[in-house]
Amino acid sequence: GAVVSQHPSWVICKSGTSVKIECRSLDFQATTMFWYRQFPKQSLMLMATSNEGSKATYEQGVEKDKFLINHASLTLSTLTVTSAHPEDSSFYICSATQTGGIHGYTFGSGTRLTVV
Amino acid sequence: AQSVTQPDIHITVSEGASLELRCNYSYGATPYLFWYVQSPGQGLQLLLKYFSGDTLVQGIKGFEAEFKRSQSSFNLRKPSVHWSDAAEYFCAVGANQAGTALIFGKGTTLSVSS
Numbered sequence: 001g002a003v004v005s006q007h008p009s010w011v012i013c014k015s016g017t018s019v020k021i022e023c024r025s026l027d028f029q030a031t032t033m034f035w036y037r038q039f040p041k042q043s044l045m046l047m048a049t050s051n052e053g054s055k056a057t058y059e060q061g062v063e064k065d066k067f068l069i070n071h072a073s074l075t076l077s078t079l080t081v082t083s084a085h086p087e088d089s090s091f092y093i094c095s096a097t098q099t100g101g102i103h104g105y106t107f108g109s110g111t112r113l114t115v116v
Numbered sequence: 117a118q119s120v121t122q123p124d125i126h127i128t129v130s131e132g133a134s135l136e137l138r139c140n141y142s143y144g145a146t147p148y149l150f151w152y153v154q155s156p157g158q159g160l161q162l163l164l165k166y167f168s169g170d171t172l173v174q175g176i177k178g179f180e181a182e183f184k185r186s187q188s189s190f191n192l193r194k195p196s197v198h199w200s201d202a203a204e205y206f207c208a209v210g211a212n213q214a215g216t217a218l219i220f221g222k223g224t225t226l227s228v229s230s
Contacts, residue, residue, distance in 0.1 A: 006159075034217045043206065043222045044160075049215060093159060095218070105150070105210065105218055109159035 002028050004096050006108025013084055013115055021079045021111045023094030029074035030096035034105075035067075038091040047092075050077050084115040118143050120209050122221035129197050130229050137192040137224050139207030149190040150208040150218065151181055160206070166190065177201070202228045 003026040013019050023033060032051050036044040048064075050056040050071035058064045066088075068080040077096075081088050094108040121140045129135050141147055148167050152160040164175025171183040181192045190207060204225050208218040 032215045041204075041225075044220045046217045046219070049217055051215060091157075104162075104165065107152075107160045112157065 002106040004106045004108045010112040018082045023077045023108050025075045025096045028098050032097050033077040034095040035079050036093045086115045089115045120221035122224050124224045126225045128227040132196050135194045135197045139190045141209045143209050145211045148210045151192050152206045154204045199228045
């Protein structure tokens with residue numbers, strides 16, 4: 001079945017530094033990837049949608065200059081949290097889909113980001 | 117507006133008892149419905165999904181869900197709960213359109229008592 005690899009699974013960084021999270025589709029071409037953020041004991045909130053070769057579409061309230069998303073190939077999307085602050089600490093999950101929902105949404109295993 | 121409502125924030129059931137987790141949705145297009153389970157600190161595991169056809173869908177781990185269009189519901193059921201089922205459960209809705217993200221409910225925490 002479709003597999004999405006997300007790396008790293010956890011990361012600790014200092015305030016003011018940047019962190020890059022990778023999301024790779026291992027056995028299919030992900031035309032669209034989604035990035036979600038999940039606060040403790042809360043639901044997944046969509047941050048942005050990225051299509052290969054295009055600029056990401058950000059949800060209202062998400063700072064695109066802070067959360068840089070790149071989807072340069074059909075198998076890789078990256079989320080870079082720039083100038084991280086403690087309030088950016090969260091669980092980030094990516095999801096990839098091939099040609100729409102009927103083929104399913106495959107989720108990565110998530111990245112736990114802690115900013116100290 | 118598109119939304120998913122899971123009315124129950126927290127449910128506790130006894131091991132061996134039956135379970136029903138409620139999910140209601142509001143979606144403009146034909147909905148594609150999903151149930152996911154998440155253990156603490158882990159990613160999401162797909163339990164089952166409904167696209168079309170038989171409205172009673174069987175999933176993994178003995179779960180099933182029934183799509184009721186008239187009630188805009190997609191409730192998750194299990195006849196006999198095991199202690200290992202304790203986790204967070206999310207209902208989600210999407211569309212068969214490229215570039216459409218899933219919308220998640222707020223989740224229901226399931227605790228299993230012995």
